[in-house]
Amino acid sequence: MQDNIQRVFIFIFLMFGFQSEFLLNAQETLIPLNENPIIKEYLRTNVSLKSLKATDTLELPFFDDFSNSYLYPDQTLWTDSFAFVNDSYSELPPSVGVATLDAINEKGEFYTSAAYSISFIADYLSSQPINLNYPGDQTIYLSFYYQPQGFGDNPEEKDSLFLEFYDLDAEVWNTVWKKEGGINQSFEQVILNINQSKYLKKGFQFRFKNLVSLSTNSSPSKVGNVDHWHIDYIKLDRNRNALDLVHDDIAFVNPMHSFLSDYQAMPWKHFLVNPSSELKPNIEVTYRNNADADRLIERLDFIFIDNTSNRINDTLNGGSSNLAPGLLINYAAPFSYSFVTNSVDTASFTIKSLITTDSSDPIENNQLSYIQKFYNYYAYDDGSAEVGYGLVGDGTRFSRLAYQFNSRKEDTLQAVQMYFNRTLNDASQEYFYLTVWDDNGSGQPGEIIYEQEGVLPVYENELNKFHTFSLDTTLIVNGIFYVGWIQTTEDMLNIGFDVNTINNDKVFYNITGEWVNSTIPGSLMIRPVFGSDFTTSTQKLTQEEIYNKIKINLYPNPVKNNLHIRFENKKINNPVNLNIINIRGQIIYQSELDRDEFVDFSGFDEGIYFLRFSDKNKSFVETKKIIKIN
Known part of the structure; x- marks a missing residue:
């Protein structure tokens, strides 16, 4: 191709993603991300991990399908915390929840041994000591399911998954099974006989490990997490044989998602404008009969709980059904459910789904739970960034990205929340214009109605990992509008991208002067925030007014204990009202x-807080941000 041909790419950065060279079309490509913010957020709020030592040797049977763990493996069964337990990154596992091995450590960061063009051992998943003191027993078998890639990055051929057994006498780990990397596939099951005397001892252990090689892409912002293996349904027991590959279990396969038709979350007062029109017509779950015979589901129940009162306000009995062997069911039933609460400004509801069967299934994989949120923002994403999105390449300076929303009522757009993914050495931290557009009447961005210059991506591990960019002027919107940015460089802004919710029809970009609809399935992690609590005064002041304007100094920031507030130019007998507002928009302190x-x-949780100062007649209003640390 000629050198003067303009090269423009839309880059998708995968946390658990695809190889950088994989081209979707002439303009779009998928590339891994650089950290696991879910784990980093968990560690921020949970200072130490559980003890990694078992109190005693485990007895058979040993079983884990990772449906009863969160982020880390169950420490009663496993000795380490390197694997990432999740329900989002594998495709159709045997049961909901898997352990993922990748290039990221237990802190959500690259291993220090990571290097270009050099393969290295990354994650381990190591069992606690198990009693296999059954000399001569030929019926002890270990089985498990595995899947390369899933919704993540496909391991290359050299990037293998290993299974090792521990020889107590020799004090060495021996490789007993190995699988070379490859493209995405369905879960496959492996079963191995453990009959050698060196393993039939009290204190036997097994472990999985993965070999990883980083992308050789020369750009630091394009180096990310790679080579994903997903493991599920691990079973070790006696009285088995090589054909014991069937599990008499009915299990949920996928998590539940939003019960709203358009959004994952929306402002409560906006929802109340027309609640029935916001709800999906069907209630949906996915489950499978993993047995080789017909199985009966006696009941499939759904329970709706108002989290404000902790009361059940709706239920549904989905009835009974007989499932054929191996049958995967995408259950969908019409149901006119309701969300009712006494809460005025915000609300949340927990929805539970329970399967009751005709025998003793593992209880953990027979129940699901989902929280439907109604706070002060609209969200298409589910809060988890599997991907990152950006515009990069020759010609993308001053390119525009716009995300369509539809406000159900006239309201004040007070802020925009964005989740930016870190790149290597923060290479994506470039200035941009935070921008809001109206609609052109044809379902595309129209005129700019708000613009804020000098904005930089902010990387935080706070609530939902989003940073709140407050608008510095009052902006009223109603109906369709767009939020996004105008770039100032050709470097990429790496915004979080959720592959589990599909809303790319709401994503528009403009590089050549024309708005183009994105063709990459997913949702940007950008959320407009509504209400009046954060809006700051934008009236132009005279020089005298500026000189006499109250000035507020806060220190220290970040704060652990006492936050000192010092006023300048404050008039006597003119008290200042203080409201402290949390990231959800709730006023938690007034004075x-x-x-x-x-x-x-000292009694506040870690995170971001907004301090809103005003005088009695509202002639003075100012908002400041404080970070609370422990």
Whole structure:
């Protein structure tokens, strides 16, 4: 191709993604991400991991399908915490929840041994010591399912998955099974006989490990997590044989998702404008009969709980059904459910789904739970960034990205929340214009109605990992509008991207002067925030007014205990009202200040808080951000 041909690419950065060279078309490609923010957020709020030592040797049977763990393997069964337990990155596992081995450590960061063009051992999944003191027993078998890639990055041929057994006497790990890397496929099951005397001892252990090689892409911002293996349904027991590959179990396969037809979350007051039109017509779950015979589901129940009152406000009995062997069911039934609460400004509801069977299935994989959120923002994404999205390449300076939303009522757009993924050495931290557009009447961005210059991506591990960019002027919107950015460089802004919810029809980009609809399935992690709590005054002041305007100094920031508030130019007998607002938009503290004061933050949770100051007649309004740390 000629050198003067313009090269423009839309890059998708995968946390658990695809190889950088995999081209969807002439303009779009998928590339791995650089960290696991879900784990990093968990560690931020959970200072130490559980003890990695078992109190005693485990007895048979040993079983784990990872449906009863969160982020890390169950420490009563496993000795380490390197594998990532999740329900989002594998495709149709035997039961909901898998253990994923990749290039990221237990802190959600690259291993220090990671290097270009050099393969290295990354994650381990190691069992606790198990009692196999059954000399001569020929009926002890270990079985498990595995899948390369899933929704992640496909391991290359050299990037293998290993299974090792521990020889207690020799004090060495021996490789007993190995699988070379490959493209995505359905889960496959492996079964191995354990009959050698060196393993039939009290204290036997087994472990999985993976070999990883990083992308050789020369751009630091394009180096990310790679080579994903998903493991599920691990079973070790006696009285088995090589054909014991059938599991008498009915299990949920996928998690539940939003019960709203358009959004994962929306403002409560906006939902109340026309609740029935916002709800999906059907209630949906996916489950499978893993047995080789017909199985009976006696009941399939759904329970709706108002989290404000902790009361059940709706139920559905999905009835009974007989499932053929191996049958996968995408259950969908019409149901006119309702969300009712006494809460005025925000609400949330827990929806549970329960399977009751005709025999003793593992209880953990027979139940699901989902929280439907109604706070102060609209969200298409589910809060988990499997992918990152950006515009990059020659000609993308001043390119535009716009995300369509439809406000159900006239309201104040007070802020925009964005989740930016880190890249190597923060290579994507470039200035942009935070921008809001109206609609052109044809379902595309129209005129710019708000623009804020000098904005930088902010990387945080706070609630939902989003950073809140407050608008510095009052902006009222109603109906269709768009939020996004205008770039100032040809470097990529790496915004989070959710592959489990499909809303690319709402994503538009403009590089050549024309708006183009994205063709990559997924949802940007951008959320417009509504209400009046964060809106700051934008009236232009005279020089005298500026000189006499109250100035507020806060220190220290970040704060652990006492936050000191110092006023300048404050008039006597003119008290200042203080509201402290959390990231959800809830006022959690109120006070009237006559003089310099301090606020005790020691009892507050870690995170971002907004302090809103105003006088009695609202002629003075100012909002400041504080970060609380422990």
